[in-house]
Amino acid sequence: MPDGLPPRTLRDADALLAAGLITPAAVYDARAVGARYAIALTQAVARLITAPDDPIARQYLPHPNELISAPDEISDPTADAPFTPVKGVVHRYPDRALLKPLLACPVYCRFCFRREVVGPDGGLLTEAELDTAIAWFAHTPEVREVILTGGDPLMLSPRRLADLLGRLAAIPHIDILRIHSRVPVADPSRVTAALADALTLDKPLYLCVHANHAREFTDAARDSLRRLHGAGVVLLGQSVLLAGVNDSEAALEDLFRAMLAARIKPYYLHQLDLAPGTARFRVPAARGRALLQGLRGRVTGLAWPAYVEEAPGGAGKRPIGPGFPA
Numbered sequence: 001m002p003d004g005l006p007p008r009t010l011r012d013a014d015a016l017l018a019a020g021l022i023t024p025a026a027v028y029d030a031r032a033v034g035a036r037y038a039i040a041l042t043q044a045v046a047r048l049i050t051a052p053d054d055p056i057a058r059q060y061l062p063h064p065n066e067l068i069s070a071p072d073e074i075s076d077p078t079a080d081a082p083f084t085p086v087k088g089v090v091h092r093y094p095d096r097a098l099l100k101p102l103l104a105c106p107v108y109c110r111f112c113f114r115r116e117v118v119g120p121d122g123g124l125l126t127e128a129e130l131d132t133a134i135a136w137f138a139h140t141p142e143v144r145e146v147i148l149t150g151g152d153p154l155m156l157s158p159r160r161l162a163d164l165l166g167r168l169a170a171i172p173h174i175d176i177l178r179i180h181s182r183v184p185v186a187d188p189s190r191v192t193a194a195l196a197d198a199l200t201l202d203k204p205l206y207l208c209v210h211a212n213h214a215r216e217f218t219d220a221a222r223d224s225l226r227r228l229h230g231a232g233v234v235l236l237g238q239s240v241l242l243a244g245v246n247d248s249e250a251a252l253e254d255l256f257r258a259m260l261a262a263r264i265k266p267y268y269l270h271q272l273d274l275a276p277g278t279a280r281f282r283v284p285a286a287r288g289r290a291l292l293q294g295l296r297g298r299v300t301g302l303a304w305p306a307y308v309e310e311a312p313g314g315a316g317k318r319p320i321g322p323g324f325p326a
């Protein structure tokens, strides 16, 4: 990372140019991509970029191909809309449901499956909408688990998070709370003692950390995870199989070992969803299966995630790893 990076999140093409992350020749295209999809690189992430197309750069720097949609790509690949009983809630499986309190993230991933809706000024539920969503959980006894996602729920202030988690945990039939987040690796400075306190609950809280490359586990990221673990949070990992980022046996092994070293149990390896403009990241499922097969036996069983894809038409997650039908 060149010197002189301003101490803040980079949010547009001109900021990327000023930081030396893109060339003057790339600014015009990057502005066009930025007009369509949100851009953000925290300092923590920008600092990790050493070459224009390295595994960190690929995840976050805008690329002109994002404006080209392949015929099989769709704007709502996980088909959340038909499973939304009230705003912000997605109830697809009987015993668990998603709650999306906001749609902002610390960084914006170029392959994001919710890229048509995530962004810095989008999707914060109003107090009334949040009350309605919490009331839906309170009145839906078959749901035993709330999964906070978005966007990234750890973008909420510790005070708001503590309030939200406390209200959800107070519902008698809710046994488990889960949060999906990229904050511990993408913006570890947000994991303060106040945030860790907000995540300390009487009921178990599972935090599923999204990371795709071993290099994302910096000292700061590992410290943030140690703090969360110390607060009693159970740490899981989820990754997306991405061409040019982690589509080799060595990259996956390094990633899963880095997770385990940071007290994270790899949970899911996702086949990339068919979000618009993401073709350059696609890896065939047969290749993914072969990569995982290659780790089998050689690498600790703790490292093994379930390899899953989102079945078309909202049918939900389907295991596609070794041993499952292709």
Ligand SMILES: *Cc1c(COP(=O)(O)O)cnc(C)c1O
Residues within 6 Å of the ligand: 078, 090, 091, 092, 093, 096, 097, 098, 147, 317
């Ligand atoms: C992925 C997902 C979940 C969580 O599924 P698990 O297999 O329990 O991790 C819940 N609801 C929706 C809509 C999902 O897409």
Ligand code: SF4
Residues within 6 Å of the ligand: 104, 105, 106, 107, 108, 109, 111, 112, 113, 114, 115, 118, 150, 151, 152, 182, 210
């Ligand atoms: S952190 Fe998750 S929701 Fe946010 S842009 Fe990345 S993949 Fe999308």
